[in-house]
Amino acid sequence: MKRYLLIMLTLFGMVSFKAKSQVDFSLRRVSNNEEVNLRSLVANEDGTSKLTFLVTWSGKWCFPCMDVIASLNQAAKSGMVQLIAVNIDNEAWPEVKAEGYHSQWTNAINLYLDRDLNNSFHKYFNVSSAPLTIFFDEYGHVQYMASDYNIRAYLYADYFGKEFIWNSSDELNSYAWAYYELHENDENTIAITDEGMAKAMEFIKRSLELEKGYANVDTYAALLYLNGQYTEALKTAKEAIDLAKVSGEEYEGTNELIQKIIGKM
Secondary structure, three states: OOOOOOOOOOHHHHOOOOOOOOOOOEEEEOOOOOEEEHHHHHEOOOOOEOOEEEEEEOOOOOHHHHHHHHHHHHHHHHOOOEEEEEEOOOOOHHHHHHOOHHHHOOOEEEEEOOOOOOOEHHHOOOOOOOOOEEEEOOOOOEEEEEOOOOOOHHHHHHHHOHHHOOOOHHHHHHHHHHHHHHHOOOOOOOOOOOHHHHHHHHHHHHHHHHOOOHHHHHHHHHHHHHOOOHHHHHHHHHHHHHHHHHHOOOOHHHHHHHHHHHHHO
């Protein structure tokens, strides 16, 4: 079951800013207050750059910002990209740091904005709102940037490949649920040989393998419904409700799915 609005995008479908030259700026490390610049963080020894997501967040009240970072933090486990998380709230930063909000992002480079630094981040980009997500390509160029609470790692799985989210149960589930949302009103069943269905099934089974819970069991039931496996879908939907009762989650959507399944049997 997906908790966020589906955003149909490809990596280059969100381009709102594209720099032909490398962008550089200075920030400080959370761990030791060391001044660092972007080039030192993304440069490889051969002169190329690491594929990098940079996401800004503000004070401890910006939980949507943290959700974006948490999602990309999971994807950074793949080693395919690196994640830089930047706190841009100068006034609240000491308190936020003391409470350790950033410590949950173990796959991220955690930095904060110091407006007194020369060539500081805020001189390049608008820091009046967060989250701002910026993607730097292998040349260190800005390929896109967007201010959007709904950015999640699973949206990039088709671009980077399944390995990008292969070890995140939540992201795999979100990918599969997004497929269901696209097709839930289709009149005809979707064969397992359909490329999209096959991939959604592969992802949801991997999600269940990593960690089974109400959300991904519900998604699996929904995909079985689309695939015309109504008996198995009904059984799985009931299992999802049992899990929801244990965890205290709402399951009205699963009840609605059960009615749709019964209507097809």
